[in-house]
Amino acid sequence: xxxxxxxxxxxxxxxxxxxxxxxxxxxxxxxxxxxxxxxxxxxxxxxxxxxxxxxxxxxxxxxxxxxxxxxxxxxxxxxxxxxxxxxxxxxxxxxxxxxxxxxxxxxxxxxxxxxxxxxxxxxxxxxxxxxxxxxxxxxxxxxxxxxxxxxxxxxxxxxxxxxxxxxxxxxxxxxxxxxxxxxxxxxxxxxxxxxxxxxxxxxxxxxxxxxxxxxxxxxxxxxxxxxxxxxxxxxxxxxxxxxxxxxx
Numbered sequence: 001x002x003x004x005x006x007x008x009x010x011x012x013x014x015x016x017x018x019x020x021x022x023x024x025x026x027x028x029x030x031x032x033x034x035x036x037x038x039x040x041x042x043x044x045x046x047x048x049x050x051x052x053x054x055x056x057x058x059x060x061x062x063x064x065x066x067x068x069x070x071x072x073x074x075x076x077x078x079x080x081x082x083x084x085x086x087x088x089x090x091x092x093x094x095x096x097x098x099x100x101x102x103x104x105x106x107x108x109x110x111x112x113x114x115x116x117x118x119x120x121x122x123x124x125x126x127x128x129x130x131x132x133x134x135x136x137x138x139x140x141x142x143x144x145x146x147x148x149x150x151x152x153x154x155x156x157x158x159x160x161x162x163x164x165x166x167x168x169x170x171x172x173x174x175x176x177x178x179x180x181x182x183x184x185x186x187x188x189x190x191x192x193x194x195x196x197x198x199x200x201x202x203x204x205x206x207x208x209x210x211x212x213x214x215x216x217x218x219x220x221x222x223x224x225x226x227x228x229x230x231x232x233x234x235x236x237x238x239x240x241x242x243x244x245x246x247x248x
Contacts, residue, residue: 009113
């Protein structure tokens with residue numbers, strides 16, 4: 001082996017939620033590579049370590065740079081928000097290392113973290129206590145028809161829905177089509193949790209009936225959790241019962 005790439009999960013945004021094992025691995029890093037927003041979140045941690053920043057939609061270039069650095073013998077930390085294995089950088093790193101024939105040269109380690117869905121669910125209460133489906137509404141990498149087909153199937157199956165990347169300033173069609181599907185399939189009083197910037201300075205948490213969702217401010221930095229027929233509001237919290245009461 002020449003070098004190491006550790007794909008780092010830094011959680012939802014507040015450094016208090018970074019797992020100790022991740023911090024220990026970062027202590028060993030020679031260089032950190034990542035999206036600028038994520039690197040900025042840990043700017044006070046080991047500031048002496050070189051950082052290589054890149055922007056949105058430069059994921060492939062970022063990973064290729066990390067591989068080049070690892071090939072030179074460095075321990076590279078590729079920084080990913082939330083959990084690196086959930087809409088993060090883990091898969092792309094493994095794919096590129098294999099594609100470039102570096103399997104025998106570079107050790108790849110994936111370190112788990114608290115995902116955005118975990119953070120959002122905790123702030124809302126306990127909406128994911130039973131089966132749920134996670135769907136990204138971004139059609140940048142996945143065709144819109146595929147997204148809507150998966151969404152329709154999940155709603156019909158009765159899953160609680162956790163929706164990532166709902167709407168940007170320029171990409172509104174997937175969200176608009178999602179609202180149509182939800183409103184056709186679910187009662188208007190269905191609880192919908194909206195979490196913006198979980199555990200970050202601009203955090204905002206709310207829960208509204210599905211009928212009021214179109215009037216809410218929803219952007220890319222939001223996670224939506226859409227309840228199913230059993231989800232309810234209890235003590236101001238969004239809860240999907242696990243079913244223990246039925247066994248009593």
